Amino acid sequence: MRRRPDQAAYHRGVRMAPYDLVKELALALAAVLLLVLVLAAVLSSPDVPPVTVRSWAQHDPLDLIATATSELQGTTISADYGPPYTLDVGGRGPGASVQTWGPLAPQLWAGVHLPLDAARADVLHPLRLAAASDPSLARALARYHRGTRRERARWLAAYARALPQARIAAGALVTSSATGSGPLPVMMRSLLSVARSGGLDGLLLESGHFFQTDYTGPLLFLGDGSYLPSLAHAQHLLGSQWGMMNETGRYPGQAWLWLYTMWYQVPPYRAASNADLLVVLTMGLLTTLLLLTPFIPGLRDIPRWVPLYRLIWREHYREQARRAGGP
């Protein structure tokens, strides 16, 4: 095996200078600590409180009810997402959010690992729990479950048509023109009532386990509505607003994601239905190039063409020039 020349041989002929590594590290630690403390004291850090289903129900109740209705209809993003949550819901194909590029479909290859029935998780299961103390809700829920698939679709369509005229009166949902909606007015009135009290936040997490740290269901439900995105828009956090690298308020976010975020702003990525997959593939390619830079002709030669190295080792080249010039 060929041995690498040791450092002494490599640096032979090079002028050496005293160097105190430990002192340098200690000074760096002190300087950075001072800088961090000043920044923390002067600028603090962002902490906008999370959105709850309760705050959603209080600030935009009709959006909450419209979203819940869409969950029952199976028309929200999460209801027919595709892997890892769903697959072939109602015979409509692998899922509306499945992204492919030619034959490349990694989202499908991984399969459904986090199964989710949005209608049951976000509406029917919480209502079933709430019905234990509400006989009229229990009757409405029983009627809904007894209904045929066609009846439910008819009730939901009639209710969805009535929603634009719905209003909130004395904190309760009023859908006066919802004739033909079957049990839905009672169900949705109860859902909103439970949500406004904060109870739905807990019911959405009910899983039969005491401890809970997985917020997949509630977050997907929040994401299906328009209330959360409207708040994100106000904070410049949408994908079309370079949102992946932004932070709430006037704080710097994940600025190191600027290149990743940039692709979403430019064609063909901006309008592509598989933009996420295309951006990930593009970034994967660029990251590989960065990793293998030392071996890629052209890329590894740019530093020689761009004379920034003369700035980096300015003193060294000056000294060389002095030596070449002689005494």
Added chain:
Amino acid sequence: MADRRRAPRSWTRALRGVIQRELPLEHLLPDQEPAYMASWVYVFGVVAIAALVWVIVSGVVLAAFGPQWWHVSPQGHVVNSVHFWGVQLFFVFMVLHLWGQYFGATWRDGRAPTWMVGVVVFLVSIVTAFTGYLAQQNFAAQWVAINAKDGVNATGAGAFFNVLDFGQMYGLHVMLLPILVTTLVAVHLVQVRMRGIVRPIDPSAR
């Protein structure tokens, strides 16, 4: 020599020999370096490490008090601010270090593995910071999770790396990923100390 021939084969002695040969103490803790190292570009590496140290120290305090603490305690909020700005500075210094090394082409003379481990440190740091944003338990964490799930799911990784699962993201952020970053930084430093500082580019060499 006679004693050494008689001694049984020993993995421990072999490892000691490799360490003594490849990384003697005078290389690990040098008291002299090439004079051309007197350049501002070498500062970015050490200040990046200093920022990482304060990120880890503040992160340990945050983890010790639990994920809710900094939302309800003024002292906790100060520690979170130190953590937040430590991360920001860590990335600023790391990116400056990366560009400095790129424009010095410091992968020359057998140092490509050092460059590659440095790039991996950068990538793992991005994932670590990302899980930190997901573990904040505030509005930003909610939105980042909802927004990022599509990119992660599109790769198929969403089945195993669920950005909507706070428990998984928190565990990765406070334990596994910091250990990975710290280990990789240590490997990177050992690589630098083993090979020494690369010579400046020779402008006459083409």
